[in-house]
Amino acid sequence: MSDPQQNPVRLDALDRKILSLLQQDASLPLEEIAARAGASRTPVWNRIRRMREQGVIRGQVALLDAESLGLEACFFVLVRTTEHDADWAGRFLAAVRARPEVVEAHRLAGDIDYILKVVVRNARAYDRFYQSLISEVRIQNVTALLSMEEMKATHALPIPPG
Amino acid sequence: MSDPQQNPVRLDALDRKILSLLQQDASLPLEEIAARAGASRTPVWNRIRRMREQGVIRGQVALLDAESLGLEACFFVLVRTTEHDADWAGRFLAAVRARPEVVEAHRLAGDIDYILKVVVRNARAYDRFYQSLISEVRIQNVTALLSMEEMKATHALPIPPG
């Protein structure tokens, strides 16, 4: 937690194995993680602590089921703007950060300026979001891509080999 | 875990408060969650157990820092295909599921057929992924959107009010 992303940290095979287990299931007891990683508690625990301090492990969260929460619609929103000054960008950033239905937002290279991932109850809720967003910041062009089926979704990053 | 997404489960305000806390930080002690939710341990614990059984809570994972792992590039890949038969779709699904660098894949409504989110070390690694994918399944047209900046990224779903 102390050292947020001080870039490529050196990780050995045991570190990577531990990370791989933890990002699949962080509720495993330490002893189980140690067993599966082929080591014993103390070294595994020391590595976990070190990786937390280094910021490699950012935290631990519960994953919820969108459908159980009544969140049945997911849109990817492609945004083009004519305005590229810092003031506009700041207001757009604030608008996006303030809306919990925007679960992801990226600034892009190339001809589309931004992509958003928006999770809402239904199409009507998306429209409310959209109207609210364009009333707050001027946007040249918006294309909404509606997800019909989540084929794959993981929170596990691909851990590169050494 | 027993009852995967049996759709809109009834949740009261306390359930939602608990979920909101857990999806921000699942390492909080039960007592802390109870205190912040304004209840005591046992009822909170019973609700957490119930929501796990109902599949509202899908699990608990560690979140890793992409940069620390040397994963500096993120692409959104827009895929168009001419082939819409079940066989092609099955092979595409298998190809996508087999590749850990694809962290998300959706089948879309409309003129673009699929969107993928791909996390890799750099542009060269993306090109390897791309070459490998198109050698495995025929694809009509691919547009890759390169993320220059992750403006927002959360694993927390927006929890709708009652």
Added chain:
DNA sequence: TTTGAAAACATCTACAT
């Protein structure tokens, strides 16, 4: 809902390898 208490677990230390 609260309290209390048993069992499981994480955490840290010390020592040996």
Added chain:
DNA sequence: ATGTAGATGTTTTCAAA
């Protein structure tokens, strides 16, 4: 740097009030 072992405090889990 890793393993073993154990001490300590915390947390989960469950029973009972």
